[in-house]
Each structure stands twice: as structure tokens, then as C-alpha cells.
Amino acid sequence: MPLLVMKFGGTSVADLDRIKNVAHKVQREVDRGYDVIVIVSAMAGKTNELVGWVEKTSPMFDAREYDAVVSSGENVTAGLLALTLQEIGVPARSWQGWQVPIQTTSQHSAARFVDIPRANIDQKFAEGFRVAVVAGFQGLGPDGRITTLGRGGSDTTAVAFAAAFDAERCDIYTDVDGVYTTDPRISRKARKLNKIAFEEMLELASLGAKVLQTRSVELAMRFNVKLRVLSSFEDNDETSGTLVCAEDEIMESKIVNGVAYSRDEAKITLVTVEDRPGISAAIFAPLADAGVNVDMIVQNISERDYEDHPGAVTDMTFSVPINQVERAKRAMEEAKAADKIAYDELIVDTDVAKVSVVGIGMRSHSGVAARAFKALADENINIKVIATSEIKISVLIDRKYMELAVQALHDAFELERA
Amino acid sequence: MPLLVMKFGGTSVADLDRIKNVAHKVQREVDRGYDVIVIVSAMAGKTNELVGWVEKTSPMFDAREYDAVVSSGENVTAGLLALTLQEIGVPARSWQGWQVPIQTTSQHSAARFVDIPRANIDQKFAEGFRVAVVAGFQGLGPDGRITTLGRGGSDTTAVAFAAAFDAERCDIYTDVDGVYTTDPRISRKARKLNKIAFEEMLELASLGAKVLQTRSVELAMRFNVKLRVLSSFEDNDETSGTLVCAEDEIMESKIVNGVAYSRDEAKITLVTVEDRPGISAAIFAPLADAGVNVDMIVQNISERDYEDHPGAVTDMTFSVPINQVERAKRAMEEAKAADKIAYDELIVDTDVAKVSVVGIGMRSHSGVAARAFKALADENINIKVIATSEIKISVLIDRKYMELAVQALHDAFELERA
Numbered sequence: 001m002p003l004l005v006m007k008f009g010g011t012s013v014a015d016l017d018r019i020k021n022v023a024h025k026v027q028r029e030v031d032r033g034y035d036v037i038v039i040v041s042a043m044a045g046k047t048n049e050l051v052g053w054v055e056k057t058s059p060m061f062d063a064r065e066y067d068a069v070v071s072s073g074e075n076v077t078a079g080l081l082a083l084t085l086q087e088i089g090v091p092a093r094s095w096q097g098w099q100v101p102i103q104t105t106s107q108h109s110a111a112r113f114v115d116i117p118r119a120n121i122d123q124k125f126a127e128g129f130r131v132a133v134v135a136g137f138q139g140l141g142p143d144g145r146i147t148t149l150g151r152g153g154s155d156t157t158a159v160a161f162a163a164a165f166d167a168e169r170c171d172i173y174t175d176v177d178g179v180y181t182t183d184p185r186i187s188r189k190a191r192k193l194n195k196i197a198f199e200e201m202l203e204l205a206s207l208g209a210k211v212l213q214t215r216s217v218e219l220a221m222r223f224n225v226k227l228r229v230l231s232s233f234e235d236n237d238e239t240s241g242t243l244v245c246a247e248d249e250i251m252e253s254k255i256v257n258g259v260a261y262s263r264d265e266a267k268i269t270l271v272t273v274e275d276r277p278g279i280s281a282a283i284f285a286p287l288a289d290a291g292v293n294v295d296m297i298v299q300n301i302s303e304r305d306y307e308d309h310p311g312a313v314t315d316m317t318f319s320v321p322i323n324q325v326e327r328a329k330r331a332m333e334e335a336k337a338a339d340k341i342a343y344d345e346l347i348v349d350t351d352v353a354k355v356s357v358v359g360i361g362m363r364s365h366s367g368v369a370a371r372a373f374k375a376l377a378d379e380n381i382n383i384k385v386i387a388t389s390e391i392k393i394s395v396l397i398d399r400k401y402m403e404l405a406v407q408a409l410h411d412a413f414e415l416e417r418a
Numbered sequence: 419m420p421l422l423v424m425k426f427g428g429t430s431v432a433d434l435d436r437i438k439n440v441a442h443k444v445q446r447e448v449d450r451g452y453d454v455i456v457i458v459s460a461m462a463g464k465t466n467e468l469v470g471w472v473e474k475t476s477p478m479f480d481a482r483e484y485d486a487v488v489s490s491g492e493n494v495t496a497g498l499l500a501l502t503l504q505e506i507g508v509p510a511r512s513w514q515g516w517q518v519p520i521q522t523t524s525q526h527s528a529a530r531f532v533d534i535p536r537a538n539i540d541q542k543f544a545e546g547f548r549v550a551v552v553a554g555f556q557g558l559g560p561d562g563r564i565t566t567l568g569r570g571g572s573d574t575t576a577v578a579f580a581a582a583f584d585a586e587r588c589d590i591y592t593d594v595d596g597v598y599t600t601d602p603r604i605s606r607k608a609r610k611l612n613k614i615a616f617e618e619m620l621e622l623a624s625l626g627a628k629v630l631q632t633r634s635v636e637l638a639m640r641f642n643v644k645l646r647v648l649s650s651f652e653d654n655d656e657t658s659g660t661l662v663c664a665e666d667e668i669m670e671s672k673i674v675n676g677v678a679y680s681r682d683e684a685k686i687t688l689v690t691v692e693d694r695p696g697i698s699a700a701i702f703a704p705l706a707d708a709g710v711n712v713d714m715i716v717q718n719i720s721e722r723d724y725e726d727h728p729g730a731v732t733d734m735t736f737s738v739p740i741n742q743v744e745r746a747k748r749a750m751e752e753a754k755a756a757d758k759i760a761y762d763e764l765i766v767d768t769d770v771a772k773v774s775v776v777g778i779g780m781r782s783h784s785g786v787a788a789r790a791f792k793a794l795a796d797e798n799i800n801i802k803v804i805a806t807s808e809i810k811i812s813v814l815i816d817r818k819y820m821e822l823a824v825q826a827l828h829d830a831f832e833l834e835r836a
Contacts, residue, residue, distance in 0.1 A: 016471060016474055016475055050494065053434060053494075053498055054498070054501060056434055057434055057437070057501045057502050057505065058501040058502065058504060058505045061501055062500070062501060062504055062511075064511070065497045065498075065500045065501045065511070065512055066497075066501075068496070068500075068512050068514065069493070069494050069497035069498060069501075072490035072491075072493050072494050073490075075486060075487070075490050075493075076468065076471075076487050076490050078486070079472070079483045079484075079486040079487035080471055080472070080475055080483075080487060082480070082483045082486075083472060083475045083476040083479055083480060083483045083484075083487075084475050084476070086480055086483075087475065087476045093480075093482070094483055094486050096486065096564075098516065099562060099563070144517060145517070146514075
């Protein structure tokens with residue numbers, strides 16, 4: 001029998017009525033002839049409650065106990081959904097991670113999948129069960145204790161099951177009805193995409209599209225699992241939502257498919273840094289050690305007067321999440337105090353935002369950057385930093401122009417048109 | 419190292435502060451040199467919440483899913499207590515039933531212990547852990563799924579662990595500070611007992627003393643596990659609470675050690691029943707089939723005129739819980755309609771209560787019944803039914819005299835004096 005993986009997040013299973021709604025969506029797929037593996041999150045709010053208790057009990061908690069406590073939320077949902085399915089006549093049972101068993105690495109609270117053996121669940125399908133409801137976000141470590149997978153763990157569980165069971169598709173139900181060309185709250189012209197390539201989704205997710213966790217998209221890309229994002233709260237058919245799939249399954253892609261943004265950026269400039277081999281490592285190693293996530297990096301010759309510096313000098317600019325600015329500053333100051341790096345001044349700009357255009361079509365089309373820069377220039381938006389990849393162009397601009405920039409770029413690439 | 423089992427119920431672990439209080443009690447025993455196995459219930463209210471969800475989802479629920487959902491409450495407490503212990507420097511870890519593994523029978527929601535293998539927990543003690551925090555009320559069935567033990571399951575888990583690990587003692591922490599000679603709300607002269615025999619505790623528990631579940635006392639008696647009942651909310655020392663133990667460890671027992679009562683009784687009399695061999699079976703078999711818990715039974719020759727009945731006739735009186743009266747009546751009427759039994763009239767008295775005096779000393783002392791009956795007669799309390807066992811005398815009386823009867827008996831046997 002063909003098999004489908006369906007995943008429902010916390011808001012989709014927030015109470016008994018919503019669980020009933022989920023059960024009907026599962027039933028419909030069973031009626032269509034699928035065996036179904038459903039991955040569930042904890043009821044909305046439950047994980048936060050449990051995490052709160054753990055953190056209040058023990059600020060430097062033992063991650064093994066954290067996992068034992070926090071995983072209970074998903075177990076409750078799995079049992080309740082199995083009961084709800086039984087109640088409407090669908091043969092279902094719940095599975096906790098250790099029962100499958102979902103084998104993971106030993107890093108508690110941040111475990112990764114090692115193996116998902118099919119035997120136990122396959123046997124139940126063979127016995128006539130049509131639905132396996134699996135508690136997401138958890139597994140069994142080599143120490144025989146419960147592990148959890150960290151952020152995005154439930155999406156990732158769904159993709160891992162889809163890969164292990166050769167699922168026809170992995171449907172991720174969420175509170176939006178798909179992936180949009182940009183945030184509809186910023187541009188009313190935002191349009192839902194019917195298909196998007198894994199690579200594009202990765203750029204959009206990590207840039208803040210927040211629909212799918214990066215990690216689950218990476219896993220889907222690696223195992224070529226077709227992902228579909230769709231709404232828990234609407235009636236769906238086979239064409240609903242957005243399909244995230246391999247590039248070669250998208251017949252005609254536009255050059256640009258989305259405009260992403262990130263509001264919480266900060267720009268740090270080290271003024272008058274010695275320009276020598278190894279200077280980048282000297283700067284970015286202490287930042288990495290301090291856990292600072294450096295995003296864009298630009299090295300440029302300053303136009304200021306360098307007469308005090310006889311050797312070659314440069315300015316180094318990079319962006320970090322705004323809540324890591326203090327950590328980054330401290331790391332730089334300590335490195336300077338330890339004579340590992342030298343600079344005249346450290347300038348922080350916390351009034352910046354990042355805007356990016358993303359599209360696999362860029363690989364084969366030139367002129368995208370020029371078109372983007374012109375769109376911004378037409379609105380008199382000054383670009384502070386530029387970074388590009390194969391399928392993405394990102395710019396750092398004044399935060400107050402962020403919405404305007406998103407709208408201008410969305411218009412410039414005519415994203416409102418399918 | 420000597421080993422102690424400690425058990426904390428739902429009110430004792432109702433919030434993080436109370437869990438901290440529990441941790442300190444455990445720490446004290448560790449400091450005294452014990453390895454400790456702690457059995458915990460779910461935080462007060464949590465089990466009811468989970469049961470409510472299950473029942474609302476599926477009135478005729480699949481007990482396997484019920485168990486999977488409901489057991490999560492204990493798992494949360496176990497993790498939180500382990501973290502709290504670690505936080506105050508006590509090497510502790512949590513254990514879910516399947517990790518021990520606590521092997522039970524397959525009756526989901528009403529499972530019984532099959533085996534508690536020591537190897538896993540013993541190994542952790544050998545590695546330097548001092549405390550094993552075990553989620554109570556749950557186990558692992560032969561089907562590889564979670565089972566729960568039904569009412570009183572956490573007390574029973576504690577006793578079973580004490581037996582399996584040869585514990586020096588099993589301390590049951592609860593919201594009262596011990597077992598009393600009677601209910602202190604009824605007699606201000608009620609006195610806490612320092613020691614009580616298993617048999618007496620069984621009679622007191624089943625008669626409504628509600629401190630320990632009958633099943634756990636039975637198990638303790640079978641394996642000769644010393645049980646101590648004491649308060650979670652007081653400072654305790656070695657002599658606190660009440661020790662429930664084998665008769666031969668109680669040097670000098672009084673003749674009577676407690677006065678128990680049960681308010682929710684009803685008396686049913688079948689008037690003019692044929693007095694022949696097999697008549698008792700004919701009456702009580704249909705009651706048992708209907709799930710009626712018959713308690714006291716008296717068969718007596720009525721003083722009324724039996725001239726309509728040429729054969730030998732009798733009256734049959736029995737007591738049942740008041741909420742089973744309708745069920746009992748229906749069973750009797752159906753048996754009569756089916757010509758399995760014959761009686762002239764069925765009289766129900768729902769205004770009765772049961773009062774009992776309990777004491778292992780009765781075995782070797784006569785005159786206890788006479789003393790009890792005199793005490794009630796002195797208060798003009800009419801006795802409706804009498805039933806006796808080796809260590810107990812119970813009477814059924816008008817409910818309005820219940821408190822008076824308890825006080826009179828407590829006085830008559832001088833239970834206020836140690």
C-alpha cells in the first residue's frame with residue numbers, strides 16, 4: 001500500500017477539537033488508500049510549560065532529564081490522536097520514540113537520527129493497522145534513555161520517517177497554507193508558490209520564512225523526500241499548499257521566487273585592521289568560540305587616511321543577530337587586549353535589516369543583482385553590505401526601509417505573477 | 419549500602435516548591451548512608467487532567483492508549499525530582515517503567531507486577547548514583563507497551579520495589595502524619611499509632627482509613643516489607659509516622675487498635691426466603707454477576723407469622739455500598755422473575771453506617787464483642803447487623819448515630835491511651 005507521512009505541529013493539536021480535526025484529515029488519506037504515519041508535536045504551550053519547569057528547577061540542567069521530562073508532551077498527543085482515530089473507525093496506535101525504536105546519537109536535547117528501523121511499525125501495518133501515530137521530536141539514545149532532537153525536531157522526524165518508509169510524500173501541516181513569495185504582512189501582493197526547490201526553501205527558511213525548519217529541508221533534500229506544506233485549518237486537496245521538491249521536478253521556474261527578510265540584524269565594523277594573511281581567522285575564530293553567528297562578511301579598503309599605519313590596512317564589516325552584539329563586542333575586545341588582533345575602532349550599527357532575493361533561476365540568468373540594486377536605488381535605499389551566493393542576493397540596509405525594500409524587490413521581479 | 423524506598427504521592431509533588439521539599443527529605447536519607455529508590459506520583463491534578471482528555475476523546479477507550487497517555491504524568495515528576503536532587507548535589511537519575519524494566523501482566527490500566535529486575539538500577543548504584551527516581555503506577559507489558567496499575571498503583575510500586583531490592587523499609591509519604599486509632603475529625607481523642615500490624619491495617623484501609631491502598635498492604639504483608647506512613651509536610655525523624663509491620667514485631671499490642679467507619683452503606687433485606695441448601699448461592703451469585711460488592715451477610719429466622727409458607731423459611735439481610743443499591747435490587751428482581759429465588763418483599767434501608775473495632779489482640783482475648791455492644795447500648799444505639807472476623811467486629815447502625823458510636827467505642831477501649 002502507498003504510504004504517506006503527515007506531520008502536525010503544536011497549534012494543530014492544541015486541544016481535543018483540533019485533534020479531532022487532525023483525525024479527519026488523516027482519515028481522508030486512509031480512505032484514499034494510504035497507510036499513514038502521523039508525526040505529532042505536543043499540544044501548544046505544553047512544551048513551554050515543561051521546559052519552564054526544568055529551567056526553573058535546574059538552570060544548568062542535566063540534558064538527559066530535560067529530555068525525559070519534555071518528551072512527555074508529544075507522548076500525550078500521540079495517545080490522544082490514536083484514540084480519536086479509533087473513535088472514528090480508523091485502526092491506529094501510538095508509538096513513543098523508544099518503541100519504534102527511533103535510534104539517535106547520544107547528544108541529549110540535540111540528538112540526530114542514526115536509524116529508524118521499519119520492522120515494528122511494518123508489522124503493525126501488516127496486522128491491519130492503517131495509521132501509526134508517532135511522537136515527534138524524540139528518540140532513544142545509545143544509553144537507553146530518551147533523547148530529544150532540539151529545535152525543529154518534529155519536522156525533522158517527519159522527513160526522517162518519510163525517508164525510512166519510502167513515503168510517497170511528507171505533508172507538513174502548519175498554520176499557514178503554504179510558502180509565499182514574501183511575507184504577506186509586508187506585501188499584499190505576496191503570492192503562494194505551488195512548488196519551490198529545496199535549495200530555495202533552505203534560503204527562505206534560514207532567512208526567516210519560518211514555515212519549515214532548515215534541518216528538515218536539508219534532510220528532505222538529501223533523501224529526496226517530497227515535502228508539502230499546507231494548512232491544518234483548511235480543507236485541502238491534492239493541489240493544496242506548496243510542494244518543496246528537487247529542482248528537476250519544477251518545470252519552469254522563475255528567476256527569482258521569493259524575497260526574504262530578517263529584521264534583527266546588527267552590523268559591526270572593525271576600522272583599520274591590519275591587512276595580512278590570517279587576519280580573517282584571527283577575527284572570526286574568537287567570534288566562533290564565543291558562539292556568535294556571523295552572517296555576512298565584507299572586507300573593504302576604507303577611504304579614510306591611513307598615514308598612522310605604515311602597513312596595508314583594511315576595514316572589516318560583518319553582520320550578527322542583534323542579540324549577539326554584546327557577546328561579539330566582548331570577544332573582539334578580548335582578542336585586542338590579548339594582542340591577537342588590532343583595530344582602531346569598533347563601530348556597531350543596530351539599525352539594520354537584511355533583505356534577500358532568492359531563486360534557483362539566478363544560476364542561469366545574469367543581471368539579477370543589477371535589477372535588484374536598481375529597484376532599491378529607485379527608492380533611494382542605500383545598501384550597506386552586499387553578499388551573494390549562487391541562488392541568493394542579500395543586502396543590509398537601514399531597518400526603516402525594510403518593508404519598502406521588500407515591496408520594491410517583489411515588484412521588480414514581478415513575483416505577484418505566477 | 420542499606421537501601422530505602424520512599425514514596426511521594428501527588429499532593430507531595432504538586433509544584434516545584436514541594437518537589438524541592440521532597441528532595442531535601444531524600445537527601446537526608448542519603449546523608450544517613452542509604453541508597454534510595456524514590457517512587458513518585460504525577461503532580462496533583464495532572465492525572466485527572468490526562469484521564470479527562472482520554473475519556474472525553476473516547477468513552478470506551480483503548481486501555482493501551484489510556485496507559486500511554488496517563489503514564490506521562492509520573493514521568494514528568496520523576497525527571498523534575500532527579501533534576502532537583504542533582505541541583506542540591508545528590509547523584510540521581512530518573513527511571514521510566516520501561517527502562518527498569520518493570521515487567522507487568524498485560525491487563526492494561528489494571529496490570530499486576532510480574533518482575534522487577536534489579537540489574538539496571540543496581541548497576542547505576544554501583545556507578546555512584548545514590549538515588550533512583552522511579553515513575554510510579556506504570557510498567558511494561560509483554561506486548562512492549564506501557565501498562566498502568568490501576569488505583570493505588572504508586573503505593574504498590576513502592577512496596578514491590580522494596581521487596582525486589584530488599585529495602586530496609588518502605589516509607590510512604592502522604593498528607594497525614596500516620597495511622598490513627600480513628601478519624602481525628604470524628605473523635606478529638608484519636609491517637610496516632612506508632613505501630614500497627616499488617617492485618618489490622620488491611621481492615622482499617624478497607625474500612626475507609628484511606629491512608630494506604632489495600633493492595634499495597636497485602637503485598638507488603640506477603641513479602642514482609644516494613645511500611646512506614648508519614649507526612650510529607652513535617653520534619654520527621656526515625657520515630658515519626660506509623661510503622662506497618664508483621665505482628666511479631668509489635669511487642670505489646672492493645673486488644674483493640676482502631677475504630678473504623680463507613681458512611682456509605684445500605685442494608686437490603688429479602689423477607690421470607692425459602693430456607694434450603696443452595697439458597698445463599700442462588701441469591702449471591704446474581705449479585706456477584708452484577709458487580710455488587712456485598713459486605714456483611716446475616717441470615718435470621720424472622721419473628722413474623724409464616725403460616726402461608728409450609729416449608730422452612732428465613733430472612734436474608736446483607737449490606738452493599740449505597741451507590742450499588744439499584745443494581746442490587748435489579749439483580750434480585752430479575753432472579754425472582756426467572757424463578758431462581760423467591761421472596762415476599764425486598765426492603766432497602768439506605769440510612770445505615772458501619773462501625774468496626776479492629777485489633778489483633780482480639781484473637782487471644784474474649785469479651786471484646788460484649789464490651790463493644792455494651793458501649794453502644796449505653797448510648798441507646800440499636801445494632802441492625804453484626805459481623806465478626808478474627809480481628810474485627812463490625813456493626814451496622816442508623817447513620818445518624820455513626821459519630822456517637824465511633825466516640826463511644828473509642829472511649830470504651832481507651833484508645834486515647836498508648
